[in-house]
Amino acid sequence: DIQMTQSPSSxxxxxxxxxxxxxxxxxxxxxxxxWYQQRPGKAPNLLIYAASSLxxxxxxxxxxxxxxxxxxLTISSLQPEDFATYYCHQSYGTPYTFGQGTKLEIK
Amino acid sequence: EVQLVESGGGxxxxxxxxxxxxxxxxxxxxxxxxxWVRQAPGKGLVWVSHINSDGSSTTYADSVRGxxxxxxxNAKNTLYLQMNSLRAExxxxxxxxxxxxxxxxxxxxxWGQGTLVTVSS
Numbered sequence: 001d002i003q004m005t006q007s008p009s010s011x012x013x014x015x016x017x018x019x020x021x022x023x024x025x026x027x028x029x030x031x032x033x034x035w036y037q038q039r040p041g042k043a044p045n046l047l048i049y050a051a052s053s054l055x056x057x058x059x060x061x062x063x064x065x066x067x068x069x070x071x072x073l074t075i076s077s078l079q080p081e082d083f084a085t086y087y088c089h090q091s092y093g094t095p096y097t098f099g100q101g102t103k104l105e106i107k
Numbered sequence: 108e109v110q111l112v113e114s115g116g117g118x119x120x121x122x123x124x125x126x127x128x129x130x131x132x133x134x135x136x137x138x139x140x141x142x143w144v145r146q147a148p149g150k151g152l153v154w155v156s157h158i159n160s161d162g163s164s165t166t167y168a169d170s171v172r173g174x175x176x177x178x179x180x181n182a183k184n185t186l187y188l189q190m191n192s193l194r195a196e197x198x199x200x201x202x203x204x205x206x207x208x209x210x211x212x213x214x215x216x217x218w219g220q221g222t223l224v225t226v227s228s
Binding site for chain 1: 144151152153154166168169202204207209210211213214215218219220221
């Protein structure tokens with residue numbers, strides 16, 4: 001199975017900050033990498049697919065990058081509703097595995 | 108509006124069975140792959156199973172293969188997950204999620220609200 005490792009596991013930031021979190025795959029997955037946001041008690045929500053494509057309806061402050069084994073999710077200016085847990089997800093090979101998550105907390 | 112609504116969760120004893128349902132609306136159900144993804148309390152997301160659009164092909168995670176069966180009824184716009192020989196480690200919120208495909212990447216673009224399965228004596 002392809003292992004997905006996210007860093008950091010948790011991150012403290014303030015409203016208006018720019019934050020970047022990373023996801024590393026245990027082997028090359030080309031650009032088959034997606035990002036989801038999950039707020040407490042809610043279902044996940046797709047933010048980014050194919051490493052850098054913004055899902056319809058997602059604010060443009062979210063952006064994704066990378067290819068191969070190293071990927072990033074950047075939020076350009078944090079809003080109060082962005083404090084949540086973020087998961088990366090590879091769809092290069094089955095089983096399609098998730099990272100363990102990065103929890104974004106208010107400083 | 109795309110909607111996925113899970114039901115059928117609850118408390119079951121180890122070794123027992125449960126059938127989850129996922130009712131879909133707002134899109135042409137028969138054109139999409141559908142997935143089950145679970146999340147143990149306080150833990151991350153884990154893919155469980157998926158089924159192709161006409162139900163002819165299914166895939167399972169190693170942890171549930173041989174115990175769980177995914178199926179669908181396209182006439183009823185409903186997905187199912189039959190869970191047998193349940194274990195404590197199957198305790199989780201189970202989500203159904205629609206599969207999408209673009210730019211070569213497969214992703215889950217719509218999710219239900221989830222249904223909680225608790226396996227305990």
